[in-house]
Amino acid sequence: MTDLPLKKRQVTPASSSKKPLLTMRGLKISAQLDNGWTEIVHGVDLDLNPGEILGLIGESGAGKSTIGLAAMGFARNGCKLSGGSIHFDGIDMMQASEKQKQSLRGARIAYVAQSAAASFNPASKLIKQYAEAPVKHGLMSSNSARKEAIELYRKLNLPTPELIGFRYPHQISGGQLQRAMTAMAMSCKPDLIIFDEPTTALDVTTQIEVLSAIRDIVREFQTAAIYITHDLAVVAQMADRIQVLKDGHTVEIADTQTMLNSPKEDYTKTLWAVRNIERQSRSPSINPVNDYILQLKNIDASYGNGTQKVLHDVSINVKRGQTLAVVGESGSGKSTTARVLTGLLEASKGEIIFNGLALPKNYKKRNKDTLRHIQMIYQMADTALNPRQTIAQIIARPLSFYLGLKGDKKQTRVRALLEQVDLDPDKYMSRLPNELSGGQKQRVCIAKALAAEPEFIICDEVTSALDQVVTEGILNLLNRLQQELNITYLFITHDLSTVKAIADEVVVMLQGKVVEQGPTQTLFTPPHHAYTQKLLSSVPQMDPNWLNELLIQRQHEVTL
Amino acid sequence: MFSLLSSLRQAPISAQFGVLIILLYLIAMIFAPVLAPYGETDILGDAFEPWSSTYLLGTDSLGRDMLSRIIYGARNTVGIALATTLLAFVVGGLLGIVAAVLGGFVDQILSRLVDVLMAIPALIFALLILTIVGTSTSSLILVIATLDSTRVFRLARSVAQTVVVMDYVEAARYRGEGLWWIIRYEILPNVSSPLIAEFGLRFCFVFLFISALSFLGLGTQPPLADWGSMVRDNATLITFGDITPLIPASAIALLTIAINFVVDWKLHNASGLKDE
Numbered sequence: 108m109t110d111l112p113l114k115k116r117q118v119t120p121a122s123s124s125k126k127p128l129l130t131m132r133g134l135k136i137s138a139q140l141d142n143g144w145t146e147i148v149h150g151v152d153l154d155l156n157p158g159e160i161l162g163l164i165g166e167s168g169a170g171k172s173t174i175g176l177a178a179m180g181f182a183r184n185g186c187k188l189s190g191g192s193i194h195f196d197g198i199d200m201m202q203a204s205e206k207q208k209q210s211l212r213g214a215r216i217a218y219v220a221q222s223a224a225a226s227f228n229p230a231s232k233l234i235k236q237y238a239e240a241p242v243k244h245g246l247m248s249s250n251s252a253r254k255e256a257i258e259l260y261r262k263l264n265l266p267t268p269e270l271i272g273f274r275y276p277h278q279i280s281g282g283q284l285q286r287a288m289t290a291m292a293m294s295c296k297p298d299l300i301i302f303d304e305p306t307t308a309l310d311v312t313t314q315i316e317v318l319s320a321i322r323d324i325v326r327e328f329q330t331a332a333i334y335i336t337h338d339l340a341v342v343a344q345m346a347d348r349i350q351v352l353k354d355g356h357t358v359e360i361a362d363t364q365t366m367l368n369s370p371k372e373d374y375t376k377t378l379w380a381v382r383n384i385e386r387q388s389r390s391p392s393i394n395p396v397n398d399y400i401l402q403l404k405n406i407d408a409s410y411g412n413g414t415q416k417v418l419h420d421v422s423i424n425v426k427r428g429q430t431l432a433v434v435g436e437s438g439s440g441k442s443t444t445a446r447v448l449t450g451l452l453e454a455s456k457g458e459i460i461f462n463g464l465a466l467p468k469n470y471k472k473r474n475k476d477t478l479r480h481i482q483m484i485y486q487m488a489d490t491a492l493n494p495r496q497t498i499a500q501i502i503a504r505p506l507s508f509y510l511g512l513k514g515d516k517k518q519t520r521v522r523a524l525l526e527q528v529d530l531d532p533d534k535y536m537s538r539l540p541n542e543l544s545g546g547q548k549q550r551v552c553i554a555k556a557l558a559a560e561p562e563f564i565i566c567d568e569v570t571s572a573l574d575q576v577v578t579e580g581i582l583n584l585l586n587r588l589q590q591e592l593n594i595t596y597l598f599i600t601h602d603l604s605t606v607k608a609i610a611d612e613v614v615v616m617l618q619g620k621v622v623e624q625g626p627t628q629t630l631f632t633p634p635h636h637a638y639t640q641k642l643l644s645s646v647p648q649m650d651p652n653w654l655n656e657l658l659i660q661r662q663h664e665v666t667l
Numbered sequence: 668m669f670s671l672l673s674s675l676r677q678a679p680i681s682a683q684f685g686v687l688i689i690l691l692y693l694i695a696m697i698f699a700p701v702l703a704p705y706g707e708t709d710i711l712g713d714a715f716e717p718w719s720s721t722y723l724l725g726t727d728s729l730g731r732d733m734l735s736r737i738i739y740g741a742r743n744t745v746g747i748a749l750a751t752t753l754l755a756f757v758v759g760g761l762l763g764i765v766a767a768v769l770g771g772f773v774d775q776i777l778s779r780l781v782d783v784l785m786a787i788p789a790l791i792f793a794l795l796i797l798t799i800v801g802t803s804t805s806s807l808i809l810v811i812a813t814l815d816s817t818r819v820f821r822l823a824r825s826v827a828q829t830v831v832v833m834d835y836v837e838a839a840r841y842r843g844e845g846l847w848w849i850i851r852y853e854i855l856p857n858v859s860s861p862l863i864a865e866f867g868l869r870f871c872f873v874f875l876f877i878s879a880l881s882f883l884g885l886g887t888q889p890p891l892a893d894w895g896s897m898v899r900d901n902a903t904l905i906t907f908g909d910i911t912p913l914i915p916a917s918a919i920a921l922l923t924i925a926i927n928f929v930v931d932w933k934l935h936n937a938s939g940l941k942d943e
Contacts, residue, residue, distance in 0.1 A: 449841060450841075451837065451841060470840075470841055475843050478841065478842060478843050483838070483841065485834045485838070487834065490833045490834040490835065491834040491835055491838060492835055493835045493852075493853055493856070493857070494857065495856035495857055496852070496856070504842075505842065508842060508843070508844070509842075559842075
């Protein structure tokens with residue numbers, strides 16, 4: 108990593124003689140729902156100067172991605188641009204013919220999607236896909252495109268830039284793939300790149316690499332960019348200006364410093380506030396020091412008939428009525444630990460002790476009561492709820508299965524549970540899961556877990572698919588339920604700000620081993636284990652200079 | 668019922684046409700004794716009489732009224748095809764889902780068994796077995812249903828496999844639910860739309876298969892009227908420039924097309940594609 112740009116680039120002031128590269132006026136977009144067309148973006152204005160980076164932020168469903176795509180004159184399947192104007196460098200994108208727009212896309216406007224893995228063609232090599240756009244637009248020959256690709260791969264800090272292009276998408280990691288995609292977007296040296304949540308699916312340590320790579324290359328080529336994200340700290344590192352959206356309306360526009368230091372609108376302030384929930388430590392006097400509800404002792408586990416060992420000698424103790432967070436990057440064995448605990452994956456060695464009794468390692472051998480007391484909430488609420496069952500049916504099943512409730516009693520309990528997770532029973536009982544938002548689905552999952560009246564709930568990355576405002580709601584709900592019902596949580600996450608908000612104790616995992624375990628307070632105060640240190644420092648801060656400083660510091664450590 | 672009608676109103680014209688034709692066939696099946704001018708097996712006049720006001724479509728090789736036999740034929744041909752397809756779906760669909768849910772040993776045995784059955788060309792296999800067991804209506808239904816259930820098994824198994832890996836199925840297993848509950852409430856509702864679409868297609872194939880067997884003399888047995896054997900019995904007329912044998916043939920073709928129109932529409936809906 109050489110010659111890092113240390114200062115923020117000078118932003119071309121809007122008042123300068125330069126014409127804006129992209130202007131949208133009163134943009135309206137409609138989506139086709141079951142009963143005709145419904146407007147989802149209600150007249151948004153947007154300006155982007157050449158070489159400027161604009162951050163678009165907001166909760167899911169705010170219309171960020173839809174507006175990003177509209178900049179290319181494109182509407183998703185089932186959507187249409189229904190009003191207003193879009194001008195890209197003097198070209199009216201609303202009037203332009205499909206052919207005209209296609210000649211712009213790739214060549215002058217490029218797009219980097221959230222999931223690189225789903226956007227690459229899995230059957231063709233990276234470098235071939237890189238060369239596709241420049242050759243198609245007649246900008247260069249396939250050979251010179253390939254040469255440039257290697258150059259760009261090097262600039263983006265991809266390992267072995269000469270060779271990596273000859274791999275297939277599944278052969279490189281998620282972070283590398285996201286950078287390869289950025290290289291591809293850069294291939295025609297476009298005037299504008301739209302980044303649609305490029306780091307949302309990555310864990311914190313990988314996110315850093317991708318962020319710095321994207322930022323450096325965009326600055327080097329003076330490309331204008333629209334950076335779409337729901338993570339404020341990320342956008343603070345990237346953008347010159349930030350535009351906050353909510354429900355298809357613009358809430359506030361300001362340059363990054365102003366927006367971070369003195370947000371004007373109430374809604375913007377709530378976005379800022381989320382990062383600052385702190386858990387009040389539950390007073391230890393309620394819980395005797397060594398009242399462990401669950402202990403994992405020297406667990407080994409592997410996938411594929413013992414060929415791939417993923418857990419090595421893992422020991423974890425969970426105190427009754429507390430929350431234990433398990434953190435680590437993807438592949439560190441966090442979720443495997445949860446699977447071993449539930450018995451869905453049989454441990455090859457070790458002991459699982461629940462309420463003082465050793466549990467069978469396979470869930471099929473456990474009795475109904477044990478199963479009832481250890482409940483699990485999944486990361487993806489979408490796949491954890493049967494799309495063909497109503498909310499009432501979903502929540503009622505554990506009631507009749509475990510507790511034998513019937514008829515009116517069951518219905519009353521379902522209503523009470525829905526109220527407990529702040530969902531209006533009259534409104535939601537008869538709905539299907541796909542009629543709910545992500546946060547609401549997760550609340551239903553929580554209600555379903557509570558229905559079994561468990562002592563212990565495993566939360567597997569329950570908030571990582573949600574945006575910050577919704578996350579705050581879910582975390583507060585979990586904290587409240589714990590106080591009311593004295594439930595113990597095992598909370599798996601890769602997000603350290605979540606840990607601060609919910610955990611009493613933390614276990615740090617790396618490559619299937621426990622690196623550190625201790626109370627949250629202790630873990631967040633130095634000295635740290637080297638890996639914990641890396642994990643902690645990778646969490647984006649709201650300070651716009653955070654990424655610069657971190658990179659300098661890390662570079663310094665390497666040279667030492 | 669109302670929502671069914673309103674969704675039909677929004678359906679493409681081809682699907683509406685398909686539904687109309689299917690309804691006409693159903694009416695013919697149910698009210699055959701009322702609609703048909705003569706009895707199904709009555710010998711009325713000379714063989715191969717031409718079209719006239721007495722016998723609207725003429726008579727067949729034994730002097731039975733063609734029109735009446737075509738109307739009664741709907742009962743036999745469509746009725747047997749429907750029973751066969753239903754049986755094939757119950758057996759094949761259930762076993763396919765069971766194989767997907769249980770996996771491992773059970774899946775291996777069932778799948779290999781199906782492979783063996785599928786390796787033998789269906790028509791030849793059916794001819795062989797029907798020659799051995801005889802050509803009663805019930806054995807016809809059983810043999811074709813068995814052969815056809817292998818195709819349904821394949822589809823049901825692969826669709827169910829994508830559902831089995833979902834978290835909600837894992838959650839149900841972890842809750843301690845039994846096999847039947849998982850199949851009935853977690854999997855079946857989520858695989859039903861591709862299976863229903865396949866039902867339409869399978870029905871067409873079975874229908875054609877039975878007609879082909881009848882044409883070869885191993886399907887529905889005389890004196891029962893059925894469209895396949897009616898084509899065979901009267902085929903000689905073609906050489907004299909008489910198009911009568913083409914009428915039962917086109918009755919088969921029309922129903923096949925109508926069903927496919929409806930299936931296409933259902934498939935399109937199930938795929939979630941939206942028209943611009």
